[in-house]
Amino acid sequence: DSGVTQTPKHLITATGQRVTLRCSPRSGDLSVYWYQQSLDQGLQFLIHYYNGEERAKGNILERFSAQQFPDLHSELNLSSLELGDSALYFCASSPHPVPQETQYFGPGTRLLVL
Amino acid sequence: AQSVAQPEDQVNVAEGNPLTVKCTYSVSGNPYLFWYVQYPNRGLQFLLKYITGDNLVKGSYGFEAEFNKSQTSFHLKKPSALVSDSALYFCAVRDEDFNKFYFGSGTKLNVKP
Numbered sequence: 420d421s422g423v424t425q426t427p428k429h430l431i432t433a434t435g436q437r438v439t440l441r442c443s444p445r446s447g448d449l450s451v452y453w454y455q456q457s458l459d460q461g462l463q464f465l466i467h468y469y470n471g472e473e474r475a476k477g478n479i480l481e482r483f484s485a486q487q488f489p490d491l492h493s494e495l496n497l498s499s500l501e502l503g504d505s506a507l508y509f510c511a512s513s514p515h516p517v518p519q520e521t522q523y524f525g526p527g528t529r530l531l532v533l
Numbered sequence: 534a535q536s537v538a539q540p541e542d543q544v545n546v547a548e549g550n551p552l553t554v555k556c557t558y559s560v561s562g563n564p565y566l567f568w569y570v571q572y573p574n575r576g577l578q579f580l581l582k583y584i585t586g587d588n589l590v591k592g593s594y595g596f597e598a599e600f601n602k603s604q605t606s607f608h609l610k611k612p613s614a615l616v617s618d619s620a621l622y623f624c625a626v627r628d629e630d631f632n633k634f635y636f637g638s639g640t641k642l643n644v645k646p
Binding site for chain 2: 421423452454461462463464467475477509511517521522523524525526527
């Protein structure tokens with residue numbers, strides 16, 4: 420158990436809908452990273468927040484957004500969902516502002532868009 | 534551009550034999566290299582990292598990795614494979630300038646009894 424929690428574990432929704440994925444980092448970790456893992460794209464870095472501020476962006480679509488709240492939990496919002504958004508979404512946390520140290524991954528949220 | 538390549542989608546090895554999972558990288562600046570393992574229906578777990586120092590890095594579960602700057606490689610190795618090592622392995626690189634992680638496409642390791 421990494422100490423990172425993600426909810427929900429599974430999510431099934433329809434195209435055009437909007438969903439919110441939630442991540443609670445390990446106690447004391449200020450950084451939260453979001454990743455998308457799909458069969459055709461592999462594991463893709465989406466976005467990184469540190470202590471409430473966006474630090475880096477990866478291959479995140481404009482339909483997707485994220486934020487980190489004062490209690491350090493983070494939410495990833497996916498809107499206007501498409502079939503291709505079906506994937507496993509991971510968050511990871513670490514104590515540092517840059518990804519130099521180990522990242523601790525949550526169990527993931529499996530999203531299925533029908 | 535920063536990138537990581539894992540040239541093998543799958544590696545098959547018999548239990549007890551040595552295993553190698555290949556990774557090559559391309560970054561500007563000094564590379565920070567990582568290996569992760571993913572078991573079915575689980576998140577990624579950190580195995581080992583290379584920041585500076587010895588080119589041979591020892592990590593969890595008996596794994597080690599060899600950093601080769603001239604070949605821009607960071608291959609994962611284990612002297613004697615176990616069936617329980619069967620999983621998906623990801624190489625990742627963090628570029629010190631751009632503050633991002635780049636993952637390889639993953640290599641599925643199958644260890645047969």
